[in-house]
Amino acid sequence: MVKILISGIYGHMGRNVFELAKEDGEIEIACGVDLRAGDLEGVPVHNGFEKAEKADVVIDFSSAANLSNVLAYAEKTGAGVVLAATGYTQEQLEEIERASAKIAVFKTANLSVGINLLQKLVSEAAAFLGENFDVEIIERHHNLKKDAPSGTALMLADSVNEASGNAKQYVYGREGMVGAREKRELGIHAVRGGTIVGEHEVMFAGEDEIITLSHSARSKRVFAAGALRAAKFLKGKPAGRYDMKDVLSEN
Numbered sequence: 685m686v687k688i689l690i691s692g693i694y695g696h697m698g699r700n701v702f703e704l705a706k707e708d709g710e711i712e713i714a715c716g717v718d719l720r721a722g723d724l725e726g727v728p729v730h731n732g733f734e735k736a737e738k739a740d741v742v743i744d745f746s747s748a749a750n751l752s753n754v755l756a757y758a759e760k761t762g763a764g765v766v767l768a769a770t771g772y773t774q775e776q777l778e779e780i781e782r783a784s785a786k787i788a789v790f791k792t793a794n795l796s797v798g799i800n801l802l803q804k805l806v807s808e809a810a811a812f813l814g815e816n817f818d819v820e821i822i823e824r825h826h827n828l829k830k831d832a833p834s835g836t837a838l839m840l841a842d843s844v845n846e847a848s849g850n851a852k853q854y855v856y857g858r859e860g861m862v863g864a865r866e867k868r869e870l871g872i873h874a875v876r877g878g879t880i881v882g883e884h885e886v887m888f889a890g891e892d893e894i895i896t897l898s899h900s901a902r903s904k905r906v907f908a909a910g911a912l913r914a915a916k917f918l919k920g921k922p923a924g925r926y927d928m929k930d931v932l933s934e935n
């Protein structure tokens with residue numbers, strides 16, 4: 685049995701995790717944390733980590749702004765953390781790195797199995813096609829998403845960049861007389877609207893041919909399921925950094 689604390693429990697993702705966790709025989713929900721305290725079908729919800737019950741793993745779907753609180757709770761109690769929020773600053777990424785010397789930290793911008801496969805395919809395509817193909821990433825999300833471009837788009841961009849000898853320059857959208865496209869550019873474009881769950885397209889445009897690799901999430905449940913899978917993986921793991929590749933390779 686894995687005891688979880690759901691951080692951001694009243695949010696869209698928090699609710700999805702809560703619903704799936706209720707049906708999962710291997711998961712017990714210790715409590716939730718959100719901006720206001722309360723009770724969700726008998727599960728206590730606190731407006732901070734001070735009074736939170738002990739859990740094996742914290743699943744954080746609140747906000748990047750809550751990072752220090754999540755890490756402080758984990759360091760105090762020895763819990764593992766699934767960091768699923770996106771939009772961390774460079775300083776916060778360093779804070780995560782430091783924390784992983786003391787606790788087990790799982791972090792990914794995208795918890796779906798499909799996106800992790802896409803990441804692998806994108807690396808292979810970038811290495812295979814080389815610099816004769818221009819790479820552009822287009823992501824689409826719902827109109828409530830706060831950060832742009834998506835953490836997943838950046839993760840895919842990093843995969844292309846690594847496979848291209850780290851020679852790419854990220855260009856976020858284009859406007860005005862920008863001139864001809866330079867070979868080293870890697871365009872990243874964020875589209876926002878309606879209730880789109882999350883779509884990512886990586887386009888390799890060459891001379892007279894285009895290859896497009898894409899993924900479309902059709903519901904938020906796919907991320908909630910990934911978070912529970914990550915929580916089960918993380919319980920009892922030694923301090924360190926983990927991501928979806930570790931989870932998938934263990935199974």
Ligand SMILES: NC(=O)c1ccc[n+]([C@@H]2O[C@H](COP(=O)([O-])OP(=O)(O)OC[C@H]3O[C@@H](n4cnc5c(N)ncnc54)[C@H](O)[C@@H]3O)[C@@H](O)[C@H]2O)c1
Nearest residue numbers: 692694695696697718719746747750769770793794795907
């Ligand atoms: N890694 C993934 O696969 C994945 C998938 C979907 C969403 N996300 C990310 O998860 C996060 C949440 O997404 P969402 O759509 O559920 O957002 P949301 O706005 O619906 O929910 C966030 C919840 O967290 C709470 N919250 C915010 N700041 C808090 C704080 N400081 N302390 C406690 N609670 C706080 C809010 O009250 C809200 O209930 C975003 O960063 C989003 O990009 C990641």
